[in-house]
Amino acid sequence: MMNALLLVVLALLTAFQQQDERPRQGTYAITNAKIETVANGTIERGTIVIEGDRIVAVGTNVTIPAGAEIIDAAGMEVYPGMIDSGTSLGLSEVGSVAETNDTNEIGDITPHMNALTAVNPNAVAIPVTRTNGITTVIAEPSGGLFPGSAAVINLIGYTPEQMQAGSARLMVLEFPRKQQRRFFFGGGDGERDDPDKRYNDAMAKLDEIWERATVYDRIAAAWDKDPTGKDRPAYVPEMDALRPVLAGDLTLMVKVDAADDIEAAIEWVQKQELSNVVFSGVSEGWRVADKLAEAGIPVFAGPVLATPTRASDRYDRAYDNAAIMHNAGVSVALRSGETENVRNLPFNAGFAAAYGMGREAALEAVTLAPARMLGIDADYGSIEVGKKANLFVSTGDPFETQSQIVTLFIDGFNVPITNRHIELYEEFLNRDAGRKQPVEVLPADN
Amino acid sequence: MNRNSRNIILAILLMAVAPHSSVAQDVLLKGGTVLTVSQGTLQNTDVLIEDGVISSIGRGLRAPRGVETVDVSGKFVMPGIIDAHSHIALSSVNEGSSPVTAEVRMEDVTNPYHLGIYRALAGGVTTSHIMHGSANVIGGQNETIKHRWGATDPDAIRFEGAPRTIKFALGENPTRVHGRRGSGGTGAIVPATRMGVEQVLRDAFENGKRYMEDWDAFNASTDPRAIPPVYNERLEVMADILRGDVLVHCHSYRADEILMLTRVLKDYGVSKITFQHANEAFKVAPELAEYGAMASVFSDWWSYKFEVYYSTAFNAAILTRNGVVTSINSDSGELNRHLYHEAAKSQRYGDLTDDETLALITINPAIQLGIQDRVGSLEVGKDGDVAVFSAHPLSVYAIAEMTYVDGVKYFDRNEDRDDMRMLVSPSANLDTYIEQETGRHDIHEVIIK
Numbered sequence: 001m002m003n004a005l006l007l008v009v010l011a012l013l014t015a016f017q018q019q020d021e022r023p024r025q026g027t028y029a030i031t032n033a034k035i036e037t038v039a040n041g042t043i044e045r046g047t048i049v050i051e052g053d054r055i056v057a058v059g060t061n062v063t064i065p066a067g068a069e070i071i072d073a074a075g076m077e078v079y080p081g082m083i084d085s086g087t088s089l090g091l092s093e094v095g096s097v098a099e100t101n102d103t104n105e106i107g108d109i110t111p112h113m114n115a116l117t118a119v120n121p122n123a124v125a126i127p128v129t130r131t132n133g134i135t136t137v138i139a140e141p142s143g144g145l146f147p148g149s150a151a152v153i154n155l156i157g158y159t160p161e162q163m164q165a166g167s168a169r170l171m172v173l174e175f176p177r178k179q180q181r182r183f184f185f186g187g188g189d190g191e192r193d194d195p196d197k198r199y200n201d202a203m204a205k206l207d208e209i210w211e212r213a214t215v216y217d218r219i220a221a222a223w224d225k226d227p228t229g230k231d232r233p234a235y236v237p238e239m240d241a242l243r244p245v246l247a248g249d250l251t252l253m254v255k256v257d258a259a260d261d262i263e264a265a266i267e268w269v270q271k272q273e274l275s276n277v278v279f280s281g282v283s284e285g286w287r288v289a290d291k292l293a294e295a296g297i298p299v300f301a302g303p304v305l306a307t308p309t310r311a312s313d314r315y316d317r318a319y320d321n322a323a324i325m326h327n328a329g330v331s332v333a334l335r336s337g338e339t340e341n342v343r344n345l346p347f348n349a350g351f352a353a354a355y356g357m358g359r360e361a362a363l364e365a366v367t368l369a370p371a372r373m374l375g376i377d378a379d380y381g382s383i384e385v386g387k388k389a390n391l392f393v394s395t396g397d398p399f400e401t402q403s404q405i406v407t408l409f410i411d412g413f414n415v416p417i418t419n420r421h422i423e424l425y426e427e428f429l430n431r432d433a434g435r436k437q438p439v440e441v442l443p444a445d446n
Numbered sequence: 447m448n449r450n451s452r453n454i455i456l457a458i459l460l461m462a463v464a465p466h467s468s469v470a471q472d473v474l475l476k477g478g479t480v481l482t483v484s485q486g487t488l489q490n491t492d493v494l495i496e497d498g499v500i501s502s503i504g505r506g507l508r509a510p511r512g513v514e515t516v517d518v519s520g521k522f523v524m525p526g527i528i529d530a531h532s533h534i535a536l537s538s539v540n541e542g543s544s545p546v547t548a549e550v551r552m553e554d555v556t557n558p559y560h561l562g563i564y565r566a567l568a569g570g571v572t573t574s575h576i577m578h579g580s581a582n583v584i585g586g587q588n589e590t591i592k593h594r595w596g597a598t599d600p601d602a603i604r605f606e607g608a609p610r611t612i613k614f615a616l617g618e619n620p621t622r623v624h625g626r627r628g629s630g631g632t633g634a635i636v637p638a639t640r641m642g643v644e645q646v647l648r649d650a651f652e653n654g655k656r657y658m659e660d661w662d663a664f665n666a667s668t669d670p671r672a673i674p675p676v677y678n679e680r681l682e683v684m685a686d687i688l689r690g691d692v693l694v695h696c697h698s699y700r701a702d703e704i705l706m707l708t709r710v711l712k713d714y715g716v717s718k719i720t721f722q723h724a725n726e727a728f729k730v731a732p733e734l735a736e737y738g739a740m741a742s743v744f745s746d747w748w749s750y751k752f753e754v755y756y757s758t759a760f761n762a763a764i765l766t767r768n769g770v771v772t773s774i775n776s777d778s779g780e781l782n783r784h785l786y787h788e789a790a791k792s793q794r795y796g797d798l799t800d801d802e803t804l805a806l807i808t809i810n811p812a813i814q815l816g817i818q819d820r821v822g823s824l825e826v827g828k829d830g831d832v833a834v835f836s837a838h839p840l841s842v843y844a845i846a847e848m849t850y851v852d853g854v855k856y857f858d859r860n861e862d863r864d865d866m867r868m869l870v871s872p873s874a875n876l877d878t879y880i881e882q883e884t885g886r887h888d889i890h891e892v893i894i895k
Contacts (some may be wrong), residue, residue: 095750125749128464156888221837307780314862315568315783318547340749350842387744421748425760428728429767 023156023413027051030393030407033073038080038367039382048078050389052411058385067101069414071407079363080382081135081390081410082398083370084345085300086280086335089129090119090139090153090163095339100285104143108207111171112241113148115141119160124153125340127419131153133398135390135410136165136299136380138335140172140253140280145206147172149241150253152374154390156410168254168374170278171245175265176202179258181350203264212273213242248276250376251301255280258286258309264294276371280335284309286321289328298331298373301365304348316355322365323356333370334362350399359399388412457761465560467788468696471472471853472496474509475832475892478518478647481839482809483525483801484823493523494728498852503826516848522838523826524804526540526851529782530695530742531722531775531810534562535603540579541586543854545624545646548612548683550586552576556600563603567593567857569783570833570846571604575775577722581614581623583637583646587612587683588695590815592831593849595856609816612687613722616643616703618753644706652715654684661685693718693816695742700754701729708737720814725757729766740771740814743786744781746795773811786839786846793840803840810824828877 031328035043037058043081049057050066057063093100103120111332129137150170161409178199214237223233230310239432245252254281256265266288269277279285280300285292293301306318326332336345345366353362371381379388389412395401444446465856473495480488480503492507493500509515533539541547566574572593578586590608598605620637627633636642655818660675686692692725694711698704698721711719720740721727725748727734727741729838734741748757758764763770774789776782785807793803812822820829830853849857 075844090551093749094752094755097752124755282858305780305784307783309564315565341746344746347791347842351787352845353782354845401794401840401842404794420756421758421760424728424758425796428731428758429760429764431729431732433732440458 005080007316008373015100020242021416021418022199023410025052025412025414026414027061027065027068028389028409028414029068030071030073031064031207032075033393034077035383036077036079036382038364039098039384042321043422050409050412053388055383055385055387055389055391058383064445067428070171071393073407076393076395076406078383078391078393078399080367081380081392082087082345082349082366083268083333083341083371083374083381084134084137084215084336085370086302088339089137089155089342089343090121091115091118091141092339093123094124099102100208100357101139104147108144109146109147109238110141110144110266110383111146111245113141114151114169115139115148115162116151116153116160116169119153119163119276119413121157121408122283123158124420125342126155128340128416128421129342130408130410131417131419131422132346133392133394133405133408134342134345135392135440137342138374140170142160142255144176145174145202145209146238146242149172149250152376154410156413156415160213164378165374166379169332169378170251170374171242173206173244173252173254175254175268178260178264178355188384192253199277209238209242212237213246216240217243217246223442243275245274248274250276252277253280253306254278254420257283259284263291266297269297270295282286282325282339283321285330286317286324289330292327293329293379296305298333298369300333300335300346300370300373301325302335307343309388319351320356320357321361322352323358326361326397328367331369331373332357332365333373334359334365346399347401353399358398364398412441452454471498471830471855472510473850473855474513474515474828475508475518475834476515476525478521478834479838480493480824481522481524481800481804482824483804484825490519490521493824493832495850495853496830498830498832498854499825500824500828503824511518518688518834521847522835523824524833524835524839524846525808525822525828526569526785526833526849527570527785527807528773528811528815528817528822529566529571529574529776529785530720530814531577531771531777532562532566532574532779532782534566534574534779534782535560535591542579542581542623545576545584545620545637546584546650546680547586547678548567548584548650548687550578551753552578552586553588553600553604554601556589556591557602558594558597558600561593562782563593564595564857565779566597566782567644568685568846568859568862570786570849571782571815572833572840572849572851573812573815574782575611575695575811575822577695578613578667580613580619581618583615583643584684585613585615588694590817592851593856594854597741604818605726605817607817607820609693610686610691611693611695611815612683614647614694614698614707616640616696616698616707617696617700618751619892620646622787634640638707640700640703643703644710647707647710648713648754650684651710652689654681655714658685659689675735680810684789687716688714690716690718690768693720693723693814695720695814697722698727699723699725701726705730705733705740708739712737718816723754723777725754725761728761728764729805731770735764735769739774740773741765742773742775742811743815745774745791746776758819759791759795762792763798766796766798766806771810771813772806773814774806775811778833786835787842788845789843790840800840890891 030048035046042109046060047062062397091103141148152165152168153163154165158305219233278298282299301322349362349366353359368381371377389409393407394403475493479493494502537557577588588611590605591603624635625638703819725743746759748754789806809822812818813822832850834848837842847859
């Protein structure tokens with residue numbers, strides 16, 4: 001009986017402790033920190049006050065509200081939460097297990113698919129990612145021509161809607177490739193198709209879809225304006241989904257890599273008079289950097305940690321691709337292109353920094369630059385009064401692998417620094433020997 | 447012809463046709479921060495390489511007449527990085543036609559023209575263990591190479607004297623390829639389960655043991671009428687494993703299958719084993735340490751298939767702290783260009799010292815490949831395989847600047863021109879997609895399909 005009571009008390013204590021480990025909003029003051037605001041330079045020794053989901057004070061002369069929980073960050077550095085401009089995070093759990101992958105719906109033309117719907121807030125990779133300082137990602141569908149709209153999510157929340165960062169969304173267009181992906185190995189029988197024909201067919205299909213969407217939009221707009229005397233136009237979900245893109249309200253994210261495809265994509269968006277456009281991937285952007293700059297099209301570049309696109313290219317082209325575009329005047333944000341290892345975004349940025357981009361521009365490319373491109377810079381991307389509290393405290397430069405992130409805020413939630421990788425470490429680092437001999441079974445009445 | 451006489455004839459034949467592969471050179475690297483790995487960090491120190499071998503490490507060394515001096519002040523000098531799991535420089539990877547193919551050799555498909563060699567050099571990597579794929583429970587024999595880029599003869603890039611090694615594979619890959627219908631496999635051949643994998647191993651070892659005993663009995667026999675056992679190349683290799691002449695490197699992920707192989711090896715008296723990938727090795731680190739098994743792991747790859755879902759990036763740290771000799775490998779034509787960064791991530795996820803971290807990509811893989819007397823640390827008498835970095839190689843901002851093999855400079859960032867790569871063709875483009883996709887997560891798995 002005594003033992004039973006003790007067990008109950010223990011269970012309650014454990015429950016209480018676990019509750020304490022949950023992400024919490026409140027009033028916090030991070031003091032004595034070196035603050036890289038990104039927007040307004042670096043504060044060598046300052047304070048950040050967080051109330052609810054917002055930053056309410058930043059600076060050296062800040063009054064800390066009574067009752068604020070104080071986080072002394074002496075010797076530490078604070079950065080805005082990093083934003084990854086291209087991932088499949090939350091949409092895929094185990095790469096090779098098809099049942100756990102929700103990135104690609106049946107059909108080439110599925111712009112009405114909404115990635116946010118399939119984001120699993122409990123994906124094991126989400127805590128694994130955020131504990132490296134990434135607070136916000138684009139989760140994108142892929143495949144076909146129009147695979148759907150990508151979601152912009154903060155890496156905390158019980159529901160996809162809670163995770164959504166503002167109302168930002170992007171319509172994905174997988175721009176047709178002149179050169180098809182192929183493998184050196186396997187297959188072998190060669191599909192014997194005509195690559196030119198395939199490309200021309202794909203471009204014709206894109207133009208046809210766009211033409212139909214334009215007509216659909218015109219008819220629907222006329223009905224919306226004045227339905228009298230008109231038959232109600234048939235509902236076509238694919239076409240309906242493209243209307244906000246035609247209106248310029250929804251950003252078109254064009255996935256494109258090869259130089260000639262980038263040129264074709266520039267020509268295409270100009271022909272369609274689209275201005276709310278961003279290119280993503282852009283692994284050969286360095287080849288046509290001036291053209292991208294001239295067209296004024298921003299890019300989500302990456303992954304940086306990748307091999308060059310052609311055998312004849314310098315070995316480090318993927319490393320300095322972002323830098324070459326940046327130096328040519330292109331607005332560059334960085335993407336990891338990852339699912340379970342989005343946590344490597346800061347190291348992609350570190351490599352871009354080392355190979356010509358410089359640390360300041362690389363930091364901006366994973367914070368304020370993508371926030372601006374996504375239209376969420378009023379809330380995200382820098383440490384400024386009035387913005388959402390998406391930030392972290394690090395022992396040093398977060399691009400350096402040795403730096404450890406010790407405190408993390410997302411939407412004002414103080415998020416515990418833990419994930420399954422850390423839990424397994426704690427469990428197995430000093431594992432006991434385990435049972436070596438068969439257990440002696442005690443008599444039942446003992 | 448008995449085994450011995452066959453080997454003698456083979457050796458004579460090899461001597462007759464093998465070219466002299468050494469093009470060793472002299473160089474004095476002056477004034478760098480020298481990361482010896484085995485004997486700490488030496489500031490403002492010179493490394494002299496003569497005839498391809500480190501002849502002196504110290505301050506104020508003078509270059510012998512005719513030996514080039516390279517100023518590396520402000521730079522970091524470390525042992526050439528060793529990749530214990532690679533598939534570069536190969537024209538085939540998987541003989542996926544049978545669960546046991548011990549007889550095939552990567553030696554026969556070594557391709558010195560492969561661009562992956564140059565790209566690896568550009569990341570400070572001087573030696574790669576180029577492996578058979580993971581389709582079969584007992585795959586083919588691997589090859590250890592030095593990155594002597596520009597060689598046209600496959601024999602010129604072999605690591606002379608490196609021990610023979612063989613690839614084993616457990617878990618999802620061999621069961622999918624052989625036992626599971628509809629997922630790339632024939633669905634007709636054991637193994638379809640991890641139980642089957644064990645029995646395939648036991649069958650191969652038992653047959654190898656009996657074959658070895660039959661030959662030993664025959665060779666020991668004085669009876670002139672004794673009939674030799676039927677020669678079998680596959681069983682020859684199994685016998686060589688049993689004799690300890692071939693090191694086992696086993697593709698594996700789950701803790702249970704890792705323990706299974708140690709039990710089988712114990713039963714057959716095989717002690718030298720390195721578990722490759724071994725994402726769950728951390729769960730059985732004390733058992734591995736007790737057996738003397740080693741592990742060659744990824745820094746942070748996980749979740750790309752079910753058997754790596756319960757992984758942790760702290761794997762290398764847990765293994766190291768439990769006394770398991772551990773290395774970080776690439777298995778990828780992308781990762782192998784920044785193994786120094788992969789090692790640095792293993793330091794992030796754990797509390798390894800700088801030297802322990804550098805050991806993951808130098809002396810530890812050397813031990814696993816049985817070449818630790820030649821490479822893996824900067825010591826007098828070891829090969830002149832050296833990488834020079836702009837900053838400490840565990841910094842994300844470090845850039846590999848020069849790479850030497852046998853004292854010969856095969857990579858220099860300042861002398862790298864756009865048009866210097868081999869295999870350049872006007873029509874060649876966009877093999878990025880090939881490289882990127884096959885460069886990710888188990889290149890051999892992509893190939894199986």
